[in-house]
Amino acid sequence: MNPLGTGCFKPKFPAEIFDLIVDHLYDDRNTLLACSLCRELQPASRFHLFSDLSIKPFPEDLLTLIDILCSPNNTMAIYVQRLVFSDLTKFVLYHGVSDMSRALRFIPRLISFIPQVKTLHLLNTDFEHLPQDIIHSLLSHFTTFTDVRLQFLHFYRFSEFVELACSFPVLERIEIKRLTWTHNGRNALSLRRMPSVGVQWDILELKRGGNLRDLAEWLAVHDNPPQLRSLCYDAASATEVSYLRQLVQRTASSLRNLQVSFPIFVDSARVSETLHEFINLNDCTSLRSLHYKHVLIYPGDAVTSLISPWLSASLSQVRSDLLETIDFELMVPTYGDETCLQELDWEGISKVLLEKQFKYLKMIRFNVCMCPGTSFDSSRAAKFIMDQLSPFKPFLALKVAS
Numbered sequence: 001m002n003p004l005g006t007g008c009f010k011p012k013f014p015a016e017i018f019d020l021i022v023d024h025l026y027d028d029r030n031t032l033l034a035c036s037l038c039r040e041l042q043p044a045s046r047f048h049l050f051s052d053l054s055i056k057p058f059p060e061d062l063l064t065l066i067d068i069l070c071s072p073n074n075t076m077a078i079y080v081q082r083l084v085f086s087d088l089t090k091f092v093l094y095h096g097v098s099d100m101s102r103a104l105r106f107i108p109r110l111i112s113f114i115p116q117v118k119t120l121h122l123l124n125t126d127f128e129h130l131p132q133d134i135i136h137s138l139l140s141h142f143t144t145f146t147d148v149r150l151q152f153l154h155f156y157r158f159s160e161f162v163e164l165a166c167s168f169p170v171l172e173r174i175e176i177k178r179l180t181w182t183h184n185g186r187n188a189l190s191l192r193r194m195p196s197v198g199v200q201w202d203i204l205e206l207k208r209g210g211n212l213r214d215l216a217e218w219l220a221v222h223d224n225p226p227q228l229r230s231l232c233y234d235a236a237s238a239t240e241v242s243y244l245r246q247l248v249q250r251t252a253s254s255l256r257n258l259q260v261s262f263p264i265f266v267d268s269a270r271v272s273e274t275l276h277e278f279i280n281l282n283d284c285t286s287l288r289s290l291h292y293k294h295v296l297i298y299p300g301d302a303v304t305s306l307i308s309p310w311l312s313a314s315l316s317q318v319r320s321d322l323l324e325t326i327d328f329e330l331m332v333p334t335y336g337d338e339t340c341l342q343e344l345d346w347e348g349i350s351k352v353l354l355e356k357q358f359k360y361l362k363m364i365r366f367n368v369c370m371c372p373g374t375s376f377d378s379s380r381a382a383k384f385i386m387d388q389l390s391p392f393k394p395f396l397a398l399k400v401a402s
Helices: 015-023 029-035 042-049 059-070 088-095 097-104 107-112 132-142 158-165 209-220 238-254 268-278 302-315 338-343 346-353 378-388 390-395
Strands: 052-055 082-086 119-126 147-157 173-183 200-206 227-233 257-261 289-296 325-331 363-369 396-401
Touching (some): 015 042, 088 119, 088 132, 097 132, 107 132, 147 158, 268 302, 302 346, 338 378, 363 390, 390 396
Parallel strands (some): 052 082, 082 119, 119 147, 147 173, 173 200, 227 257, 257 289, 289 325
């Protein structure tokens, strides 16, 4: 299929088939641009090409963008799905507060040309060094937005993150990834509560364990349990484990995607006790994907000898018959090779995966993380895994990365 060929092809399949093909190219901009030259592929291509509208908060740039959107020749606006604001702190530093304040006055007019957009994406911004009046002015324009995605943001206090999250009165979904704050929360009961009930949370990753503890403690004081759809369960201390266990206990039935990082903070003398108390999956009855991260497979290591049986024991707690994907991220030592894989309890894992709750399993992935120079033979490793989990060969995948 060549969208640039002479005389664009006439589709022999339903349009939905071509839409699915283009959907798989969502992150290949050059191919999408080529496909957009074909009339039959143009709508699906534009859907991905114009889905994100990145906003530069500079008056002249915003006025130019508004002119484009209000032009009678404009065909882009109907495809916009998200407004993206990035590097706001850097912009204020280079251009000044006054320019950004002027630019923000044009936001309502901009939104009026794309009324279908209800998703806001904020990323790569240090709110600790952004004037409060700028923050309030910016957020005041998005009170009707229902979906907010926050990535790579920093705040001075945890309470400032809470104020931002509570600025969206009709919020339905919030996604957070790599958020940090300098000063942790102190009294969760004194902080604002989410104005909307039933908000879906996707906590993909927080950079510090203490930040995850603050978030877990704050969500726990809400009258209605939050709808936690995705969670990266990563603790840096025994105290954080306690908060996270409570959070999972309150939200277990809503969890769809769970990533469990091995507690690397413990010493070998307390590993058994920590693993026993670390997490309980019994009530996670709606899991679709489960990811085990930082699984150490060090030959002869006391910690590894405890992790191995814990993995199969943890899997045996799963009660969701909706689980489709299981990932294992394996950590190999510098001196290790593919024989390190023998440290896992393969018999226990295989036995558990044969139970009825895993009947809809579609993928079992092993991601091997190793230091450069490690003598790890990928083909031998793949064969070893296939032999150990032979009943699941159609679902197995191996990826080796340094």
